[in-house]
Amino acid sequence: MPELPPFEHTSHDTIASTCANVRASFLSHKTRPVEFRLVQLRKLYWGLKDNSDLIVEACKKDLGKPTFETYLAEVGWCMNDIIFMTKHLHAWAKDEKAEYMKLMNTLFAPKIRKDPLGAVLIIGAFNFPIQLSIGPLIGAIAAGCTAVLKPSEGSPNAAAVMQKIITEYLDPSCYTVVQGAIPETTALLDQKWDKIFYTGSANVGTIIAKKAAETLTPVTLELGGRNPAFVTKQADARLAARRLLWAKIHNAGQVCVSQNFTLIDKEILPAVIEEMKKALQEFFPQSPHKSPDYARIVNQRQFLRLKKMLDETSGKIVIGGTMDEGDLFIEPTVVVVEHMDDSLIRDESFGPLLPLLPVTDLDEAIRIANEVHDTPLGVYAFGSQKEMEKVISQTRSGGATLNDGFFHASLPTMPFGGVGTSGDGSYRGKASFDVFTHRRSIAQTPKWAEFALAIRYPPFTGTNKQQQWAKMNDMTPDFDREGRATGWVAWAMGFFGKKSIAALVVAIGIRLYLQRRAKL
Incomplete structure (x- = not known):
């Protein structure tokens, strides 16, 4: 078993000077060359690779996280993201030609330069301590920013390992770590930043946004939400059961983007419950408590919060319910509830609790979901293709996955982020570069x-x-006062019809092809 480095709070006396040094490094233009950024990203890759055993052990100590889950969503995820970033960074960082409204605009060579925002503060979260801290840092490095990382004190072992990696592998004048809890975070927020990137709860996000507003500092907030899932009577019961259950056993449900409640058609409810029982037995033949593949709740405070939610529910427990406070274990627990004001739905559970609310049809389910004032981080739909498209077109969310639980959030090439109460801004892949970049318009x-x-x-x-x-x-409009398109194409479409125009284009194409063949 590898020996983990100790977690030590950063001295308050050093925070101001640390931030000043990082800002001075940015103003020295050290991070602007793309080659410098690439070297730092490559070194970070090897830092993660060389310390992967320490990361696995740290996540096990902090969250009881299984080795495979740590590989899947922490180490492997970040290493792949680095490689993807290094392959595309030169192209993303290049100046971009601006579009011309009029030909004369070309005289001024308009272009968009990708400028780094500056010195940034990244505040990580405890549930995916590596991914949700190193992930944003990858974007900051790629964009040419300097950064201070404040990992979550809720996962102290992972925080200490990250400090070891960043100290030993990256340029210490540009990237550093501050350890601590609320006092240290407060001291960091008292400094002036060019960007703050926060992942965590909406309550703390509100505090950070207010503090940042005092100095007009831009903020990216990655928060949670009361994410709904929809299961219609046309859904595949086995598929829905396995995939929704997986979304709640991964990291013991401590996933901000997993479903908080499921609106399920009454007709398919019994079948889904039976399939969940079968799936749970398949996933954990000896029970989740005895399995090395099931995580634990991060600390006693979170355990007691989840226990209180389950104690106060008026719903019926149909699967699970077993707990062990000494081991911070909560079994995956499925509960059929009667209303949206149930304790399991009223707030985000952030644990392995699966409330199912029966509905008469999809229209009722969509109406109920839209009456929740929070805008969710994710939406999940199971049913026919037409029904799933209806869910997407009639709801709002940061992202969505059809026929699965939060798969969209596992793709590092797609922007990930919330909207409204679930966050502001997005990252992952190119979006990680963009979120720390200012698109600077330049004309000459x-x-x-x-x-x-x-x-x-x-x-x-x-x-x-x-x-x-x-x-x-001045440009000439191609529409009339009624908002209808004008011009010869619009006239031809209206006079002859779309099908006639299409047939004419095909006929002309065939004739030109035959003429060319005849010449050959």
Whole structure:
């Protein structure tokens, strides 16, 4: 068993100077060259690789996290993200040509430069301590920012391992770690940042957003939410049961994007419950308590919070319910509830509790989900293709997965983030580069263009300069006062019909092809 480094609070006296050093490094332009960023990312990759055993042990100590889950969602995830980032960074960091509204705009060579935002603060979360801390850091490095990482004190062993990796593998003048709890986080927030990236609860996110507003500091908030799942009577009962159950046993349900409650058609409810029983027996033949593949609740406070939710429910427990406070163990527990005000639904559970609320049809389910004032981080639908598309088109969420639990959140090439109460901003893949980047518009006016620009100088009164400018600059609308498209294409479509136009295009294409063949 590898020996874990100790978790030590950072001295308050050093926080201000640490932040000042990171800012000074950014202002020295050290991180701007893309090659410097690539070297740091590659070193971070090997830091994770070389210390993967320590990470596994740390996550086991902090969360009872199984080795496979740590590989899947922590170490392997971040290492793959680094490789993906390094392969595309040169292309993403290049200047981008701006689109031209008028040909004369080309004279000014308009372009968009990808500028790093500056010195950034990243505040991680306890449930996926590596991914939710190192993931944003990968984006900050790629964008050319300097960064201070504040890992969650809720996973102290993982926090200590991250400090070891960052200290030993990255440039210490550009990237550093501050350890601690509320006092240290407060001291960090008292500093001036160019960006704050926070992952955690909505309550703390509100505090951070208010603090950042005092200095007009931009913030990305990755929060949770009361995420709904939908199961219609046309769904595959076995599929829905296995996949929704998996979403709640992964990390013992301590996943901000897993379903908080399931709106399920009354007709399919008994079948889904039976399939969940079968799946649970298949996943954990000896019981989850005895399995090395089932995580634990992070601490006693969170355990007691979940226990209270289950104690106060008016629903019927149909699967599970066993707990062991000494081992911080809560069995995957399925409960059929009667209303949305049940203790298991009223707040985000963030644990292995699966409340099922029976409904008469999909319309009722969508209405109930939309009456929840919080905008969820994720939405999950099981049913026919038409029904799943209806869920997507008639609900809102940060992201969505059809026929599965939070699979969209596991794809590092897709932007991940919330909306409204579930967060603001997104990251992962290219979005991680973008979230720490300012798209800086740049134009250059050549000296020789002065003769053309003389039109913009006074005097204007008594001249026709406005008419001349309109001829040079104004665009002609391709729509009428009723909002209908105009122009010859729109006229032809209206006169002949879309099918006739399509047939004509195909006929012309065939004729041109035959003529070319005849010449050959």
